Amino acid sequence: MQPGLTYTGRALPEAAGHAPCPPDNAQTSSLDGTAPISQAVSVDTPLLSVEDICLSFGGIHALDGVSYDVSRGEILSIIGPNGAGKTSMANIICGLYKPTSGRIAFEGKSRTNLAPQSVAGLGISRTFQNLALFRGLSVIENILVGRHRHMRAGLFGGGLHWGFSRQEELEHRQFVEEIITFLEIEDIRSVPADTLSYGLQKRVELGRALAAEPKLLMLDEPMAGMNGDEKLEMVRFIADANVDLGTTIILIEHDMSVVMDISDHVVVLDHGCKIADGTAEEVASDDSVIKAYMGATE
Ligand SMILES: Nc1ncnc2c1ncn2[C@@H]1O[C@H](COP(=O)(O)OP(=O)(O)OP(=O)(O)O)[C@@H](O)[C@H]1O
Numbered sequence: 001m002q003p004g005l006t007y008t009g010r011a012l013p014e015a016a017g018h019a020p021c022p023p024d025n026a027q028t029s030s031l032d033g034t035a036p037i038s039q040a041v042s043v044d045t046p047l048l049s050v051e052d053i054c055l056s057f058g059g060i061h062a063l064d065g066v067s068y069d070v071s072r073g074e075i076l077s078i079i080g081p082n083g084a085g086k087t088s089m090a091n092i093i094c095g096l097y098k099p100t101s102g103r104i105a106f107e108g109k110s111r112t113n114l115a116p117q118s119v120a121g122l123g124i125s126r127t128f129q130n131l132a133l134f135r136g137l138s139v140i141e142n143i144l145v146g147r148h149r150h151m152r153a154g155l156f157g158g159g160l161h162w163g164f165s166r167q168e169e170l171e172h173r174q175f176v177e178e179i180i181t182f183l184e185i186e187d188i189r190s191v192p193a194d195t196l197s198y199g200l201q202k203r204v205e206l207g208r209a210l211a212a213e214p215k216l217l218m219l220d221e222p223m224a225g226m227n228g229d230e231k232l233e234m235v236r237f238i239a240d241a242n243v244d245l246g247t248t249i250i251l252i253e254h255d256m257s258v259v260m261d262i263s264d265h266v267v268v269l270d271h272g273c274k275i276a277d278g279t280a281e282e283v284a285s286d287d288s289v290i291k292a293y294m295g296a297t298e
Helices: 086-093 116-122 139-145 166-182 198-211 228-243 256-262 280-284 287-297
Strands: 048-057 060-070 075-079 101-106 124-127 216-220 248-252 265-270 273-278
Touching: 048 086, 060 086, 060 101, 060 265, 075 086, 075 228, 075 256, 086 216, 086 248, 116 124, 124 198, 139 166, 139 198, 166 198, 198 216, 198 228, 228 248, 228 256, 256 280, 265 280, 265 287, 273 280, 273 287
Parallel strands: 060 273, 075 248, 075 265, 124 216, 216 248
Antiparallel strands: 048 060, 048 101, 265 273
């Protein structure tokens, strides 16, 4: 970890009216402008390609021409000071926001402007910054909700226990039990999720996202608000999900020691622009990254 990169959480000024982003010279893929996404399909096709994405809210440029690729099997961290555009990027990938311009491709096919349920159907899951569990439902039931894209009859067609066959229900419950074992939460499987500690609730959220068997898992600040031990455990489960389950992961995270530890690839945003794209070591020594973080602590 670079001492100069320690993040203090102080907000930067609004992105409105910031200078245009400099040209993106960090592109390594077919998205360097020489080939459109639709012609880029091959065995080396990235799992996700983000090309020249812009997003404006009135006069605020939340994202300004951001491009990067996510390779299969990697952990990509998206970092940047407050207001850099990280959550906006996650919201675009999962279909909650529509980009003002630019393209998204998943597995080589153009997927810009899909609705969130269609994005989930492709195999993209996410967790949110704030806890988003179903109050009153047990740990098992909350994780079972994550199976909905695999349920033939739909989860809420008639309630959690209706609408799909006994055999299908057994298969889903068995899969959920495997997730519960993987996350070491066997002892609390029947406990109402909202009565658990914050760290355990975040782990259940991870379980619900993993229950979807995602090809791409987006984790938006999964360690925010956790104590040191909870963070260590969460890092271990994220790394295991990547290695043992083969899940490609996009991690949005402020804790630079975690980012340095766990990431194969780091994209740095600042004021809606991509300012660096490379390995953790490369971005940590990048002058523009150091300047952006120094600016955030001044
Ligand atoms: N729904 C919205 N309406 C208006 N402005 C928005 C909206 N969502 C984001 N913004 C603005 O877009 C910019 C980027 O915000 P975003 O939340 O994506 O940044 P971030 O990097 O995730 O920040 P943080 O680390 O604080 O979560 C900010 O200036 C923010 O105020």
